[in-house]
Every structure is written in C-alpha cells, then in structure tokens.
Amino acid sequence: MKAIVKISNLSKTYNTGDQALKNIDLEIYEGEILALLGPNGAGKTTLISTICGIVSASSGSVTVAGHDIVSGYRITRDLIGLVPQELTLGAFDTVWNTVSFSRGLFGKKPNPAYIEQLLKDLSLYDKKNNALMTLSGGMKRRVLIAKALSHEPRILFLDEPTAGVDVELRRDMWRLVRGLQESGVTIILTTHYIEEAEEIADRVGIISNGELVLVGDKKTLMHELGKKQLILDLKHPIVDIPESLAKYALEISDDGNQLTYTYDTHSTRTGITALLQSLNEAGLSMKDLKTRQTSLEEIFVNLVRSQA
Amino acid sequence: MNFQAIRVIYKFEMLRAWNTLLQSIASPVISTSLYFVVFGAAIGSRIEQVEGVPYGLFIVPGLVMLSLLTQSIANASFGIFFPKFTGQIYEVLSAPISFFEIIVGYVGAAASKSLILGTIILITANLFVDLEVAHPVWMVTFLILTCISFSLFGFIIGLWATNFEKLQLIPMLIITPLVFLGGSFYSVNMLPPVWQTVTLFNPVLYLISGFRWSFFEVADVGVGISLMMITIFLLSCLLLVWWMFKSGYRLKQ
Numbered sequence: 001m002k003a004i005v006k007i008s009n010l011s012k013t014y015n016t017g018d019q020a021l022k023n024i025d026l027e028i029y030e031g032e033i034l035a036l037l038g039p040n041g042a043g044k045t046t047l048i049s050t051i052c053g054i055v056s057a058s059s060g061s062v063t064v065a066g067h068d069i070v071s072g073y074r075i076t077r078d079l080i081g082l083v084p085q086e087l088t089l090g091a092f093d094t095v096w097n098t099v100s101f102s103r104g105l106f107g108k109k110p111n112p113a114y115i116e117q118l119l120k121d122l123s124l125y126d127k128k129n130n131a132l133m134t135l136s137g138g139m140k141r142r143v144l145i146a147k148a149l150s151h152e153p154r155i156l157f158l159d160e161p162t163a164g165v166d167v168e169l170r171r172d173m174w175r176l177v178r179g180l181q182e183s184g185v186t187i188i189l190t191t192h193y194i195e196e197a198e199e200i201a202d203r204v205g206i207i208s209n210g211e212l213v214l215v216g217d218k219k220t221l222m223h224e225l226g227k228k229q230l231i232l233d234l235k236h237p238i239v240d241i242p243e244s245l246a247k248y249a250l251e252i253s254d255d256g257n258q259l260t261y262t263y264d265t266h267s268t269r270t271g272i273t274a275l276l277q278s279l280n281e282a283g284l285s286m287k288d289l290k291t292r293q294t295s296l297e298e299i300f301v302n303l304v305r306s307q308a
Numbered sequence: 309m310n311f312q313a314i315r316v317i318y319k320f321e322m323l324r325a326w327n328t329l330l331q332s333i334a335s336p337v338i339s340t341s342l343y344f345v346v347f348g349a350a351i352g353s354r355i356e357q358v359e360g361v362p363y364g365l366f367i368v369p370g371l372v373m374l375s376l377l378t379q380s381i382a383n384a385s386f387g388i389f390f391p392k393f394t395g396q397i398y399e400v401l402s403a404p405i406s407f408f409e410i411i412v413g414y415v416g417a418a419a420s421k422s423l424i425l426g427t428i429i430l431i432t433a434n435l436f437v438d439l440e441v442a443h444p445v446w447m448v449t450f451l452i453l454t455c456i457s458f459s460l461f462g463f464i465i466g467l468w469a470t471n472f473e474k475l476q477l478i479p480m481l482i483i484t485p486l487v488f489l490g491g492s493f494y495s496v497n498m499l500p501p502v503w504q505t506v507t508l509f510n511p512v513l514y515l516i517s518g519f520r521w522s523f524f525e526v527a528d529v530g531v532g533i534s535l536m537m538i539t540i541f542l543l544s545c546l547l548l549v550w551w552m553f554k555s556g557y558r559l560k561q
C-alpha cells in the first residue's frame with residue numbers, strides 16, 4: 001500500500017513546556033481508515049493539528065503526497081480537510097455561507113451544486129439559511145463536517161467526531177465515512193471509544209503520553225495482543241478455589257458461580273485440557289462454558305497501564 | 309495567489325458591517341453632527357477663524373481623521389482577534405493561504421470600511437459647512453494611506469491581544485489622546501512654544517496637518533514631511549506584521 005502521509009521523528013513541545021509529541025513515526029496509507037486512540041491529553045489533537053498546519057512542529061517532518069507540509073503547504077493543505085474537536089463556529093453566519101466561505105478559503109471556485117449535495121447528504125439542506133447559533137450541537141458537528149468537505153479533500157481528519165453525538169448521527173457519520181473511503185478518501189479519526197475504532201477502522205494507532213505506542217492492522221492487533229478467556233459456569237457455587245487449581249490463576253465471580261481462565265491464543269499450550277481435567281479431579285461440574293476474545297479496550301488499558 | 313480566499317475573507321468582513329448597517333452608518337453621522345454642534349456652532353462662534361479658515365471648516369479634516377483612526381483600528385483588530393478568541397482561526401491556519409493573502413483580505417476589508425466611513429463623514433460635514441477641497445488627489449491619497457496604515461496597525465493589535473482588555477488598551481490609552489492632542493481641533497500655532505515642540509513628537513499631528521493642507525492649503529508642518537511620516541508608519545507596520553507571521557507569533561503554537 002502507498003503511504004499518503006509520512007510522519008518522521010515528529011516532536012512537539014509547547015511554550016508551556018508540555019512535550020505533547022515524542023518522536024512520532026507513522027505512515028498513513030492512501031484510502032485507509034486509521035483510528036487514533038488515546039486517553040485525554042495523549043497528544044492526538046496536537047498530532048492532527050501539526051499535520052494540518054495549525055501547530056508548528058518542534059522537530060521532525062511530515063510529508064503529504066510527497067510534499068513537505070511547511071515548504072509545500074499550498075499543495076498539502078489543499079488535499080486535507082479537518083473537522084476539529086471543538087465546536088468552533090460563528091454565531092450569525094448562515095449554514096450556507098459558512099460552508100461556501102470554507103470552500104473559498106481553500107481556493108476553490110464557488111460550486112453551489114456541490115454544496116447543495118453536500119448539505120443534503122448531511123441532512124442540513126433544510127437548515128441552509130439558519131444562523132449557526134440556532135443549531136443544536138449535533139447539527140453544528142454536521143456543519144463542521146460540511147465545511148471540512150467543502151473543498152473536496154483527499155484526506156479527512158476527524159478529531160473526536162462522535163463526542164456528544166447521538167446514535168443516529170453516529171450511524172450517518174459512519175455511512176458517510178465509508179462512502180468517502182469508497183471514493184478514495186483517506187480518513188484519520190481520533191476517539192476515546194474503542195468500539196468505534198473496532199467498528200470502523202482498518203488500522204489502529206494507540207497514542208499515550210505523546211508516544212505512538214503501537215500501530216497496526218486492527219485484526220492483527222486484536223489477534224496478536226488479544227487474550228482469550230474461558231468462562232466456566234458451575235453447577236454448584238463454591239466459596240474458595242481448591243488448592244489443586246491454584247496454578248491456573250482462576251478468577252472467581254462474587255456469587256461463586258463462575259470461574260474465568262485467561263490464556264494466550266498464541267502459546268503452544270493453552271492449558272485448557274489440563275484445566276478441564278483438574279476441575280474434574282477436584283469434583284467441580286459445569287453447567288456451561290464459553291470463550292471470549294479480549295476487546296481492543298482491554299488491550300488499550302493494559303498498554304496504557306504498562307506505560308505509566 | 310489564492311484569490312478565492314482573499315475574496316471570501318473580504319466578503320465575510322464586509323458582510324459583518326452590513327449586518328450592523330444602521331450602527332455602521334448612524335454612529336459616524338450622529339457623532340460628526342454632535343461635534344459640529346459643540347465645536348462648530350458653540351465654540352466656533354467665538355473663535356471664528358484659524359489661520360484664515362472659518363473654525364467650522366477648520367475642524368473637518370481633524371474630525372475625519374479622528375473617526376478613521378479609531379474605526380480602522382477597532383475594525384481590523386476585532387476582525388482578527390475574534391476568530392482567534394473563538395478558535396475559528398483554525399480554518400484560516402489550515403487553509404492554503406499565505407500571510408500576505410490573509411492581510412489583504414482582513415486589512416483590505418477594514419480599510420474599505422474606513423474609506424466608506426470617511427466619505428460618509430465628509431458628506432455629513434458638507435451639510436453643516438461648505439467644503440472645498442484644494443487638492444482632491446492629495447486628499448484621497450492621504451485618506452487611503454491612513455485607512456490602510458491604521459487598519460494594518462489594528463490588525464497587529466488584534467494579533468497581539470490575548471484578551472479583550474488588551475484589545476482596548478492601545479486605542480484607548482495611546483491613540484485617542486494622540487488624536488485629540490494632534491491638532492484635530494486647533495492649530496499648533498495656538499499653543500505656547502514649549503507645547504508646540506512637544507506636539508511635534510506626536511505622529512498623528514503629521515497626518516492631520518497633511519490632510520488639512522489638501523483641503524485649505526494651511527498646514528502645521530510641510531506636506532512632504534507629512535507624507536514621509538505616514539509612509540514610514542505604513543512600512544513599519546508591514547515589517548512588524550511580516551515578522552509576526554514569519555514567527556507564527558500568537559497565531560500558531
């Protein structure tokens with residue numbers, strides 16, 4: 001796959017002394033959906049802002065479609081659309097005017113037909129003459145998306161697009177994102193919600209404390225780092241785990257009805273057979289058993305915890 | 309050159325005034341009329357003439373400059389400060405625009421508004437007195453140079469200001485006194501000699517003097533010096549704003 005954005009050794013220290021980014025190396029592939037995950041203050045917004053030209057890097061470089069973002073800013077910025085995290089919009093402007101304004105800023109000739117279609121796609125068309133301050137938060141989010149798409153960018157950054165957004169808008173948004181991807185647009189989004197990354201992204205990057213801890217294909221990531229759990233429902237509740245089962249590091253539920261065994265899918269021996277035999281020997285009988293894959297969330301929490 | 313960007317910024321800024329049209333037109337008309345009633349009629353009836361010019365006429369150039377300076381600064385500083393304050397500036401920063409284009413858009417709009425304002429004031433003044441302009445070309449040149457320089461200066465203040473207080477600080481504490489003490493309402497020759505010398509350090513004096521000369525051919529200082537001073541001021545502002553953008557001053561973190 002071809003990299004459309006190349007970030008090399010990028011660092012950012014704010015005037016306040018906060019080091020928000022530490023030697024980030026990342027390639028973003030053309031046409032992919034990349035989700036950046038990370039806790040508050042991890043540096044996600046700083047990373048995006050640097051690529052878009054809002055924050056200047058302290059060291060390192062970024063190229064977009066082969067052009068440096070500083071020396072070739074006209075070309076790189078032309079390719080990029082940004083939906084910021086905060087709902088920063090004017091008050092008195094109308095929806096139509098603000099979206100047309102954005103298109104003009106990016107040097108594109110007015111194209112009312114395109115803007116009309118864009119507003120229709122985002123269910124904003126009937127609000128086109130409304131003043132921005134009369135819109136709800138979710139609608140403002142849509143307006144920001146329309147502004148970001150107004151100049152037909154090839155790369156779209158969405159900084160926490162689903163913060164404060166209801167289920168329906170979220171579904172609309174994912175539909176839009178998939179549609180954009182089909183038309184060849186590369187999409188980078190940040191989120192706190194792991195399910196979101198799991199649902200929409202092709203690749204996932206995890207940022208913590210200004211470092212890119214991990215980046216990889218979503219499926220591989222979950223497979224490689226994922227632990228599986230075997231959940232055993234007992235016929236009769238127990239109070240303590242018998243001595244003979246200590247080596248399996250089982251977890252017991254509060255009511256004593258359920259035992260959980262965690263194992264690594266990649267090790268040659270999962271230990272399941274032995275465990276079942278030991279359970280049998282200890283005289284415990286089971287009602288049911290099931291397995292469960294660790295979610296990205298757990299991977300994420302583990303990683304961030306080990307970072308700290 | 310990103311002409312579309314200049315066009316939309318300019319249009320957006322002009323529209324901002326259009327939305328408050330009544331205020332944009334009514335306030336200069338009313339304040340000019342008030343100045344005429346107070347200075348022209350009440351005081352003017354006692355002074356009668358300054359350097360051979362009837363007092364009512366004499367104060368017109370000063371009145372125009374007073375409004376132009378304050379409004380250019382207010383308009384341009386607010387135009388860039390506000391998006392910075394609300395965060396909407398992100399869009400301008402992430403767009404393929406050079407600093408020169410940003411300036412042409414914002415400062416161009418502020419200067420245009422001032423120019424319109426100056427015209428409105430001159431028309432209003434003409435209702436009270438019979439205005440005659442000795443050197444129309446020079447008059448327009450001074451008008452345009454002033455609008456551009458002080459809009460640029462306002463733009464710099466808007467970039468520099470980090471809060472509303474700072475935004476008001478320089479116009480209130482520096483510009484307004486300088487305009488009032490720069491010979492808007494009197495000739496420098498009417499002051500005691502010591503104060504005449506002090507006044508020569510007031511840059512606004514040169515502006516008003518030159519502008520007044522284009523109407524009546526009377527001036528406190530030579531018109532060449534006036535022109536030179538305003539050009540120097542304009543160039544300094546350009547240099548300063550160039551440096552500010554170059555270093556990302558208060559715009560980019």
Ligand SMILES: Nc1ncnc2c1ncn2[C@@H]1O[C@H](COP(=O)(O)OP(=O)(O)OP(=O)(O)O)[C@@H](O)[C@H]1O
Pocket residue numbers: 014015016018019020038039040041042043044045046047085561
């Ligand atoms: N303008 C700024 N000036 C100084 N420090 C800043 C600035 N913006 C961000 N920071 C600091 O940089 C670090 C990274 O912030 P950033 O906004 O990039 O995090 P984030 O991952 O986007 O967080 P969130 O999930 O809360 O949006 C934080 O420590 C933050 O305090």
Ligand SMILES: [Mg+2]
Pocket residue numbers: 044045046085159
């Ligand atoms: Mg953020």
